[in-house]
Amino acid sequence: MPSHKKVEEESGCGRACFRGFYSCYWRHPGDRKRKHEGCWLSFVFLACLLTVCWMYICLVTFNDREDINWKGFAWLKQWVNWFMVVIIISTVLTFYCTLLLVFALFQIALKEPLDLHWLHKVVLFFGVVFIILAVIGITCMWSKEWPTVLLSLQATGPFLQMGAVVALTLLSWFVIQSVHTARRVGSKILMLLVFAIIVTAVYLSPLLIQHHTPCLIPPDQIPPKPELIGHRGAPMLAPENTMMSFVRSVACNVTAFETDVQISGDGVPFLMHDHHKGFLLRTTDTKHRFAGRDFNKSSELTWAELQHLNAGDWFLKADPFYTVSQLSAEEKEMARNQTIPSLLQLLHLAQENNISILFDLKNEEEVNDTNVTVDTILNSGIDPRLILWLPPTQRSNVMKNAPEFKQVYNNIFDMDKEGGSSLNLKYNSLNTTKLRELGQRNITVNLWVVNESWLFSLLWCTGVSSVTTNSCHRFQKMKQPDWTLEPTQYIMIWITVDLLSLLIISGLVIYKVQKKKKNKLTGSNQLELLPFLTNQ
Known part of the structure; x- marks a missing residue:
């Protein structure tokens, strides 16, 4: 009866779905030998991280999509929205890798084997190669776009930090579980050390963010809205x-x-x-x-x-x-x-x-x-x-x-x-620091070509005089930047989020330690009762 119950648990619908997607084993593989589970799990995590970062790069460089499409036309003499093609491929790849990682984490939580199917390995490999080639392509042919990524971090830094805190908090249980199941003491120490370093860096990153984010500014200090210059007119509403x-x-x-x-x-x-x-x-x-x-x-x-x-x-x-x-x-x-x-x-x-x-x-x-x-x-x-x-x-x-x-x-x-x-x-x-210095010198600065609201908001907070844009019809309607926050309010939010995360992670660690002690105690009691049960 107990063995039958165990088989039912191992063959439950939820377990079978997670196992089937990740390993393509709809039935429990039993004692089948599995090689390099940890290495492939690390590769899945790396691929997921790379695709998410690449997707972020695609979204923040969307402002300059016309440059990519124009270069494509210059080569092929045929107008194709190449940037949108890249966006679609990147979105599918990011969703695939993220879903695969989620299923892997559920496999860990359910104590299921991590036997990654060969088809997933092939797709992940080509996905990583695609991203590496794309990054090399930008570096060699579109290197002036990398400063845009740095600018975007100034606009999104506070939200990325809070998102990272939430993600680390959710991942902490799986890290604790992995540390618990690791056999070698050295492995346990290494995992804990790496995780602690990452968490500390994320917790303290606002010390840097608050000094480099122009929109962390009191409402009464927001500069005047930049004037709008129509780039070849209004090319989103009529032929340029x-x-x-x-x-x-x-x-x-x-x-x-x-x-x-x-x-x-x-x-x-x-x-x-x-x-x-x-x-x-x-x-x-x-x-x-x-x-x-x-x-x-x-x-x-x-x-x-x-x-x-x-x-x-x-x-x-x-x-x-x-x-x-x-x-x-x-x-x-x-x-x-x-x-x-x-x-x-x-x-x-x-x-x-x-x-x-x-x-x-x-x-x-x-x-x-x-x-x-x-x-x-x-x-x-x-x-x-x-x-x-x-x-x-x-x-x-x-x-x-x-x-x-x-x-x-x-x-x-x-x-x-x-x-x-x-x-x-x-x-x-x-950079925004230099732009502010020019503003203090009463220099009129016009920046081109600004099409996305996050970028317009960042430059608005920085105090630029005007922007050349394809999106004049959208920017005309904006009454204020997408977001602003007083520095003191941000500090309070930062400390609150970090403390809540620290409390949750600490609670999970204490719970795991107590559970381990309880299991040891239960095991010890069973050993003491074993002679009695044998005599009976």
Whole structure:
């Protein structure tokens, strides 16, 4: 009877499910020899940790997804949302590894064998290889993205620390169980030491976090909301660098338009970001309009030829930001009929709405491009104080010919050298400490391209002047950063969470020790009764 009961316990539905998923043994394997259980469990834990960290990297670099997709287009001449493909693969892999670890922990709790199936081993191996190759790829080809991860830690640090405390508290029971079942004293000491070091580091990490998190700030000290600059207009709501896009950004209350200027073969400045080989392929219908012709620079076409190109239909087909479904039928029709605008058209729109213009000259090494652009601006009738001049190559001549243009620099050295007071930088090129120092010097700092609310909130707390964004329609609605917390409140939360965790872990340790003593005592009593039972 007792043996029958034991078999039922070992073959219960719950046990069978956990065992079946992890080991593919739906029946208890009995005394089957199992090799390297501990090593494979460690590998599962490592794979889970790597996938979670990689998923975090994917989510925080989502702000720059357009860069990855644009590079993919430059190679293949075909628009595919490659970043979303990576996100989907990473999500599936993370869910798989996390689920596998959870089942392994339940196996430990149920005192079931940890015999990882070979198929899981293969998937884990390829998953780890995928992540390693992805990290190498970022390091070699997109290394400027790593500072974004560091910035994200400043925005999420307090929450990551509390999440880590909760995770360690939940894992503590499995660690205690593993220490209890370990046979060697050295193994027990090593496991306890490693766990104690990790717990201590996590408990004390707020000492570092509270000095590097800008949003740990009293409500009355929150800086003014950064002004919004429309990146090529409002490219989530309309095709980039079209008049529809800039008009939509006006509704977002942007203070400036950001765009890109090139010069046609007959000397007309027009708006287009892509340049050099195949520069018209991504955002126009040049393949159909000029079949068999391959344009590599703007001077190869006249303004009349450029006006014949459709610059909006691609937006509806590619749906680069997955926002087309939010447009009405009238808006879709308007987007479908957009053409390439001239700089003069944008200057008139800016003058009507008292909005500044910030732009790059895509072929600024050509002296004539600078002269034609400056002449077009001065002859347009726009208030020259609305022009934010960024191209550095011919800056000295521009300052002489158009002294009322506001000079904007892309590095601190040139700005200080020429006595300027305005910067336009990539959002992750400076740390938050340096940004605050610039603010204290009354330097106007614009950061590009900021699309995610967590990043906008972090820069808001830091005190930047403005951001160039694709998400002006979302940021316009924000009345305050995503979160702020007074430093004293954070300290109280930190201490409370750590103390609760410490009490729970200590309680589990005491419970395990008491249970072990009780089992020893019970075993000793049974040994004392054994002679009596034998005589009976």
